[in-house]
Amino acid sequence: MQFVQLNGVTLHYQVIGGPAQRPVIVFINSLGTDFRIWRDVLVRLAGDYPLLTYDKRGHGLSDVGQTPYSIDDHVDDLIGLLEHLDVRQAVICGLSVGGLIAQGLYARRPDLVRALILCDTAHKIGTFEMWASRINAINESGLEGIVDGVMERWFTPSFREPDNPAFPGYRNMMLRQPVAGYTGTCAAIRDADFTVAATKISVPTLCVVGDQDGATPPDLVLSLAKLIPSARYEVIKDAGHIPCVEQPEALNAVIEAFLSPLVSGDQPHG
Ligand SMILES: O=C(O)CC1=CCC(=O)O1
Numbered sequence: 662m663q664f665v666q667l668n669g670v671t672l673h674y675q676v677i678g679g680p681a682q683r684p685v686i687v688f689i690n691s692l693g694t695d696f697r698i699w700r701d702v703l704v705r706l707a708g709d710y711p712l713l714t715y716d717k718r719g720h721g722l723s724d725v726g727q728t729p730y731s732i733d734d735h736v737d738d739l740i741g742l743l744e745h746l747d748v749r750q751a752v753i754c755g756l757s758v759g760g761l762i763a764q765g766l767y768a769r770r771p772d773l774v775r776a777l778i779l780c781d782t783a784h785k786i787g788t789f790e791m792w793a794s795r796i797n798a799i800n801e802s803g804l805e806g807i808v809d810g811v812m813e814r815w816f817t818p819s820f821r822e823p824d825n826p827a828f829p830g831y832r833n834m835m836l837r838q839p840v841a842g843y844t845g846t847c848a849a850i851r852d853a854d855f856t857v858a859a860t861k862i863s864v865p866t867l868c869v870v871g872d873q874d875g876a877t878p879p880d881l882v883l884s885l886a887k888l889i890p891s892a893r894y895e896v897i898k899d900a901g902h903i904p905c906v907e908q909p910e911a912l913n914a915v916i917e918a919f920l921s922p923l924v925s926g927d928q929p930h931g
Pocket of ligand 1: 691692693756757758759786811814850876902
C-alpha cells in the first residue's frame with residue numbers, strides 16, 4: 662500500500678508501472694467510492710500504460726481533513742500527488758466528481774494534462790438546492806437514509822438483482838465512506854461550475870457516459886462534450902453511473918481507442 666502526507670492529509674494511492682514512454686493515466690474516483698471501482702479497467706490497461714489511482718480526501722483510506730471541501734482542495738491534492746511522484750504530464754480520467762476535479766486541474770495547471778477522459782460527469786452536476794438538501798438529509802439520517810436512491814443512479818436494474826454479489830459489496834462501499842468526507846465533497850460539487858472553463862479546454866478530450874446513468878445522464882454529458890472544442894462523445898451500453906464497474910470491458914475499449922492515436926508517436930526514452 663502506498664501513502665503520502667500532503668496538504669495536511671494522508672492520501673492513499675496505488676501506482677502500477679507501465680511503459681516509460683507512455684503517459685501515466687490517473688484515475689479519480691466518484692462521490693462515495695474508493696479507488697477499487699477502477700480495478701476491472703486497470704487489469705485491462707496494465708502493461709500498456711503506467712497507472713495511478715488514489716482515494717481523494719474524505720474517501721477510502723485517505724484522511725478526511727478539514728471539511729467542507731472545494732474542488733480546489735481536491736485539485737491541490739492531485740497536484741501534490743503528481744509532484745510527489747514526479748509525474749509531469751498525465752492523462753486524467755475522472756468519474757463524476759472526479760471529472761470535476763479533472764476539469765479543475767486543467768483550469769489551473771494545463772501543463773500537467775496530456776488528455777482528459779471525462780466519465781459520467783458534467784461542467785455542472787445538479788443544483789445548489791439539490792446538494793444542500795442531500796447534505797441536510799445525511800446530517801439527519803446518515804448515509805443509510807440516501808443509499809438506496811444513490812444505488813438506483815449508480816447501477817442498472819440488472820446489476821441490482823439479488824443474485825449479484827457485487828451489488829451489496831458496492832452498497833457497503835458507499836455506506837463505509839466517512840460521513841464528513843462524503844458531505845464535504847457534496848459541498849464541493851454544489852459550488853462547482855466549469856461551464857466557461859470547459860470552452861477553453863484544448864487537449865484531446867473524451868466524454869463518456871453509461872446509457873442508463875441516473876446521476877449525469879447522456880444528454881448532460883453530451884452538453885459537456887459540446888462545450889469542449891473537438892471533444893469525442895461515447896455512450897456505454899447497459900451501464901449506469903459507474904461503467905468502470907458495470908461495463909469495464911466496453912469502457913476500456915473506448916479508452917484504448919481514444920488513447921492509441923495519441924500515443925502512437927511516443928518513442929522510448931533514452
Ligand atoms: O451520488 C450520486 O448521485 C452520483 C454522483 C454525483 C456526483 C458523484 O461523484 O457521484
